Amino acid sequence: MRTPISIALLCLLTAAACEIDEPCDPGYELKAGLCQKVVAGGADAAATATTMCIDKPGPDAGASDAAAPAAPTGEFGRPCTDDTNHSECAEPAPLCFKQQGAASGFCSAINCNIYCNVCPATWTCFDLSLVQPGSPHGCVKL
Amino acid sequence: MKTRGNPLAMALASILSAGSAAAQSAEPSNTAANTAEENAELEAIVGETVAEEAEPSRFSVYGFMDVGLQRISSITPSLGVALPSEETSFISGNNNLYLEVRPDANWRGLIETRLSLLPHGDYKFQGLGVSERTDTRIIDATSPSGRNNVELGGIVVERAFLEWMYNDYLNVRAGRFFTPWGIWNVDHGTPTLIALMMPSFLVQEAIPQRQTGVQLFGRHNAPPWQLTYDLTISNGRTDTLFDTTDGKAIGSRIVLRRQGELGIAAGTSMYHGDYQDERKTLSITPNQDVQLSKETIVAYDESSVGADLSLDYRGWRLRAEAMVRKVEHDTGKRRALTYRPNQPQVPDRIEYYGYAILAYRFMNYFEPYTFYERLETNKRADVVEAGYSLSGGVNIYFTPAVQLKMQYAHSSFENFLPDRNTTNFWVSRLVMAF
Numbered sequence: 001m002r003t004p005i006s007i008a009l010l011c012l013l014t015a016a017a018c019e020i021d022e023p024c025d026p027g028y029e030l031k032a033g034l035c036q037k038v039v040a041g042g043a044d045a046a047a048t049a050t051t052m053c054i055d056k057p058g059p060d061a062g063a064s065d066a067a068a069p070a071a072p073t074g075e076f077g078r079p080c081t082d083d084t085n086h087s088e089c090a091e092p093a094p095l096c097f098k099q100q101g102a103a104s105g106f107c108s109a110i111n112c113n114i115y116c117n118v119c120p121a122t123w124t125c126f127d128l129s130l131v132q133p134g135s136p137h138g139c140v141k142l
Numbered sequence: 143m144k145t146r147g148n149p150l151a152m153a154l155a156s157i158l159s160a161g162s163a164a165a166q167s168a169e170p171s172n173t174a175a176n177t178a179e180e181n182a183e184l185e186a187i188v189g190e191t192v193a194e195e196a197e198p199s200r201f202s203v204y205g206f207m208d209v210g211l212q213r214i215s216s217i218t219p220s221l222g223v224a225l226p227s228e229e230t231s232f233i234s235g236n237n238n239l240y241l242e243v244r245p246d247a248n249w250r251g252l253i254e255t256r257l258s259l260l261p262h263g264d265y266k267f268q269g270l271g272v273s274e275r276t277d278t279r280i281i282d283a284t285s286p287s288g289r290n291n292v293e294l295g296g297i298v299v300e301r302a303f304l305e306w307m308y309n310d311y312l313n314v315r316a317g318r319f320f321t322p323w324g325i326w327n328v329d330h331g332t333p334t335l336i337a338l339m340m341p342s343f344l345v346q347e348a349i350p351q352r353q354t355g356v357q358l359f360g361r362h363n364a365p366p367w368q369l370t371y372d373l374t375i376s377n378g379r380t381d382t383l384f385d386t387t388d389g390k391a392i393g394s395r396i397v398l399r400r401q402g403e404l405g406i407a408a409g410t411s412m413y414h415g416d417y418q419d420e421r422k423t424l425s426i427t428p429n430q431d432v433q434l435s436k437e438t439i440v441a442y443d444e445s446s447v448g449a450d451l452s453l454d455y456r457g458w459r460l461r462a463e464a465m466v467r468k469v470e471h472d473t474g475k476r477r478a479l480t481y482r483p484n485q486p487q488v489p490d491r492i493e494y495y496g497y498a499i500l501a502y503r504f505m506n507y508f509e510p511y512t513f514y515e516r517l518e519t520n521k522r523a524d525v526v527e528a529g530y531s532l533s534g535g536v537n538i539y540f541t542p543a544v545q546l547k548m549q550y551a552h553s554s555f556e557n558f559l560p561d562r563n564t565t566n567f568w569v570s571r572l573v574m575a576f
Contacts, residue, residue, distance in 0.1 A: 126483050
């Protein structure tokens with residue numbers, strides 16, 4: 001889309017205007033069409049910052065004689081309605097996230113800011129207290 | 143109330159505003175520029191010749207209305223939820239009334255209103271969380287039963303201005319007017335447009351559709367050629383009824399037109415202005431004094447330039463527009479997406495928009511057309527940010543005043559959601575001018 005002839009002609013008319021030097025404020029960088037906060041030290045540091053977490057203990061932690069855990073049967077994003085007993089969700093997304101007033105929600109996981117690699121690659125660890133005060137961080141597809 | 147000899151013609155002519163690039167075949171007259179252009183537009187649309195002089199009339203009422211049937215469906219589930227309705231639905235659309243007064247040959251006042259059922263049923267998302275729906279139903283306490291409901295509607299002031307028409311070269315319009323930009327924004331009425339669905343640059347207001355200020359316009363006739371101009375100074379884009387800055391928006395439009403069997407109109411438009419959103423707070427100081435404070439939360443400058451082309455040859459009509467918009471914020475004065483982690487901000491950017499419509503009218507009744515549009519806004523904060531729309535449609539002209547318009551569109555675009563979105567529109571409107 002950036003290079004149709006008509007647009008190019010318009011840019012020729014306003015050549016100086018067809019440039020953006022710094023699209024974001026200092027401390028922000030352009031990513032995916034938005035100005036995102038830069039973590040000190042750059043992208044690598046940002047990645048490091050998000051890995052300031054601990055490994056999530058397995059279900060058999062501290063019980064060496066317990067049976068081997070069952071294979072995960074849950075799925076992030078699976079539709080659900082039971083946000084009390086979370087009966088439709090299972091590891092690795094054992095909880096039903098349902099917004100107040102909504103008829104249905106989706107299966108996800110919490111405490112992703114504490115434990116490493118809780119969220120799938122395309123999901124974001126989001127502070128749910130912004131939506132409902134007192135809530136933990138949870139995985140959300142944004 | 144006094145009306146002129148051809149009320150239908152006058153109605154349609156006034157729906158069409160001065161400066162349109164679609165006027166093709168009327169011979170330039172020596173009357174005021176806007177009246178002649180309106181007549182030319184009218185002829186182009188309804189196929190009638192209207193020889194109207196600038197004869198004053200006291201007061202006139204005219205307008206147009208449309209009703210429709212539509213279905214909009216999104217293949218992306220989350221976007222589908224954002225649509226007003228994914229179900230097939232009848233629509234009560236535009237009910238536009240024009241109130242015009244011409245106390246003498248050189249002065250005119252025009253108010254265009256739209257009587258609407260809005261804002262009833264409007265959903266609003268205030269960040270994350272449950273949306274709010276506007277409900278204007280109230281109990282009609284004055285009814286004999288005392289308990290039936292009525293839905294309060296709204297009145298949209300499309301434009302309201304006073305006009306002084308000196309001669310072909312100098313005319314002055316003051317008030318709230320349509321931004322003289324391209325083809326579509328001036329020919330805004332359903333009866334005069336080829337397609338039903340507006341291009342994205344208008345839907346998303348890449349230029350302000352309306353401005354409050356002063357507009358100068360005029361024309362030079364050299365048959366079969368004609369040159370028209372528009373100059374504007376206004377409050378520009380604002381969230382209030384006032385200008386929040388002392389910087390005034392300026393704009394211009396120039397159109398070179400050839401009239402005849404082969405009609406050509408090539409235009410260019412420009413707009414430059416600033417925008418500022420502010421927040422006012424009432425608070426208590428540590429000394430227990432009450433104080434009012436004002437904070438600018440968003441501020442940017444914007445510059446836009448566009449070009450448009452209209453070609454008419456017998457039954458064929460081609461309309462094309464393209465525009466570039468540059469937006470640059472003041473440091474620290476950007477809109478933030480509060481519903482996203484770390485609240486990312488909207489970037490400075492250059493936005494590109496363009497569309498083309500090709501239509502062919504035959505047997506005087508039928509006009510099929512195809513419509514292609516692309517855009518890239520270089521941000522991902524709103525509903526439609528980048529992509530294309532391909533559509534086809536047909537207009538059926540029952541009479542010069544009544545037509546059925548139908549359009550199917552397939553749109554694929556990116557926005558604030560993570561996945562690419564696909565939405566299909568099937569829209570129709572039965573339109574009548576009166």
